[in-house]
Amino acid sequence: MNAFTELMGIEHPIVQGPFGGGLSTVELLGTISDGGGLGSFGAHILDGQGIVELVTECRARTQRPFNINLWVPQPDEPTTLAAADKLRLQPFYTELGTEPPHGIFTPDYAEQLAGVLEAAPPVVSFVMGIPDAGFLAAARKRGILTLGTATTVDEAVAIEAAGMDAVVASGSDAGGHRGAFLAPVHESLVGTFSLIPQVAQSVSIPVVAAGGIADSRGVAAALLLGADAVQIGTGFLATEQSGASAVHRAALRSAGARTTVLTRLFSGRTARGIANRFVREMARYEAEVPAYPAQNALMMPIRKTAAQQGSSELLNLWSGQSAALVGSTAAAEYLAELVTGLGNQQVPAHL
Numbered sequence: 287m288n289a290f291t292e293l294m295g296i297e298h299p300i301v302q303g304p305f306g307g308g309l310s311t312v313e314l315l316g317t318i319s320d321g322g323g324l325g326s327f328g329a330h331i332l333d334g335q336g337i338v339e340l341v342t343e344c345r346a347r348t349q350r351p352f353n354i355n356l357w358v359p360q361p362d363e364p365t366t367l368a369a370a371d372k373l374r375l376q377p378f379y380t381e382l383g384t385e386p387p388h389g390i391f392t393p394d395y396a397e398q399l400a401g402v403l404e405a406a407p408p409v410v411s412f413v414m415g416i417p418d419a420g421f422l423a424a425a426r427k428r429g430i431l432t433l434g435t436a437t438t439v440d441e442a443v444a445i446e447a448a449g450m451d452a453v454v455a456s457g458s459d460a461g462g463h464r465g466a467f468l469a470p471v472h473e474s475l476v477g478t479f480s481l482i483p484q485v486a487q488s489v490s491i492p493v494v495a496a497g498g499i500a501d502s503r504g505v506a507a508a509l510l511l512g513a514d515a516v517q518i519g520t521g522f523l524a525t526e527q528s529g530a531s532a533v534h535r536a537a538l539r540s541a542g543a544r545t546t547v548l549t550r551l552f553s554g555r556t557a558r559g560i561a562n563r564f565v566r567e568m569a570r571y572e573a574e575v576p577a578y579p580a581q582n583a584l585m586m587p588i589r590k591t592a593a594q595q596g597s598s599e600l601l602n603l604w605s606g607q608s609a610a611l612v613g614s615t616a617a618a619e620y621l622a623e624l625v626t627g628l629g630n631q632q633v634p635a636h637l
Contacts, residue, residue: 288451290514292444294409294431294593295351297322298625299509301454302495303519304328304355304411305462305528307589309604312340314527314617316347321621324409324515325350330357333393334401343403351408353433356465358415359395362578366390371452371576371584372512375621378564378600384587389457392579406430413456414467414555433494435465437474442493443467452492455485459498460604461520461546463557469546471556479511486512500611502627518624520606525617531593534614543609552589552602554581562610564588 291299301575302318304310306328312459315325327344329337337354344352372386379386399421402410410425411433425432426449434445435454445453456465457478466474478482478497483616495508496517522529523536537543547561551568555578559565570573575581585602592600614620 288514289490290494293451293492294324296324298621298628299515300324300505300621301324301353301514301515301517302522303462303496304353305519305523305604306330306355306357306583307525307602309523309529310494311527311529312343312347314522314525314529315344315352317527317617318522318621319348319350319352321618322350323621324353326353326411327357328355328412329398330355331393332398334397334399334404334429335402336365336393337398338405341407344407351361353379353409353411354402354493355411355413356395356398356402356408356416358412359392359567360414360467360578361507363392363578364576365389367584368576371580374571374575375584375588378588381586382591382595382597382600384591387583387587390579403428404416409433411435413463415467416445419448422449431442435496436485437464437466437471437481438468438476439481439484439488440465441474442489446489446491450491452514453485453489454494454496455481455513456517457481457497458548458558459495459607461523461558461609462604463553463555464548475548479507482508482511482513482582484535498606498608500606500608501613501623502630504608504611505628506625520604520609521612521620521624522617523604524609524612524615525620526615527617531596531601533593533596533598535603536605537598538605538609538612543603543605546605546607546609550575550581552585554578557602557604558606560605561602562601562603564601 304326318325436442458475495513
């Protein structure tokens with residue numbers, strides 16, 4: 287036991303990374319929680335009632351603690367789609383036989399927070415910002431533990447100052463969306479194993495290391511550098527229990543996963559994924575595509591159809607930089623490999 291496992295009421299210092307955009311599943315969450323880790327579900331696309339129903343489903347699947355993850359909205363997010371942005375993507379709509387969207391839908395953030403408070407999941411985590419003090423106080427009264435995600439030391443310090451219970455230190459190695467919120471993403475790209483010890487010596491709340499950790503060696507290294515636990519995304523995304531498409535899971539286990547890039551092209555927010563034809567052909571438009579959620583809405587038909595057609599070259603293949611180290615395709619077995627392997631590493635006794 288350490289500060290994080292005791293706080294969360296779990297056995298192993300392993301958090302399953304939350305995946306947005308339909309990549310999370312209740313089955314994966316329950317498998318990891320039942321195995322003694324902390325299962326997670328990315329719920330940022332759900333409305334308040336959807337979150338209430340999700341938490342009910344999670345409780346039916348597992349009696350152990352679990353985590354629901356939300357995105358904090360950014361200021362001045364676009365609410366309409368421009369014709370020029372649709373035109374830029376028209377060749378891909380045509381190639382896949384799909385149509386551009388007519389508008390943008392994003393859940394109301396206040397309703398999402400209300401849904402969390404009503405459902406009271408054991409843990410709620412946030413990326414891209416810090417929820418307001420009123421929500422944090424209400425969550426505390428309901429016994430909901432809160433995790434904030436930091437990409438820099440300054441963000442970690444701000445998360446602790448806000449009164450959150452623990453911080454996820456997310457290094458630039460991590461797959462998926464970057465969560466920077468105090469400075470631009472390009473100023474917040476700190477490698478995981480540089481970030482962990484700096485955060486650990488700057489805050490007193492438990493630290494969860496995330497980014498580029500996919501086997502027990504990475505877990506041991508993170509703990510040695512001062513983390514209390516690790517959050518693993520890509521490794522669990524590659525398992526059969528995740529919501530990733532078959533072509534995405536196969537890509538994570540291919541030689542192509544050795545090359546990942548940071549790109550705004552799929553959602554309008556910077557995210558790390560495997561380089562493919564779409565990323566390379568559209569690279570010159572990185573600075574021109576609209577911000578989230580506009581670009582995300584424009585890309586949704588392309589992403590959905592590409593997954594259905596098994597087209598890895600036009601799909602967002604979110605991946606961290608250690609995909610080559612992922613283990614078993616079964617989530618329970620992969621978790622067991624991490625735990626067993628950790629026991630064979632030279633980790634300080636107090637951990």
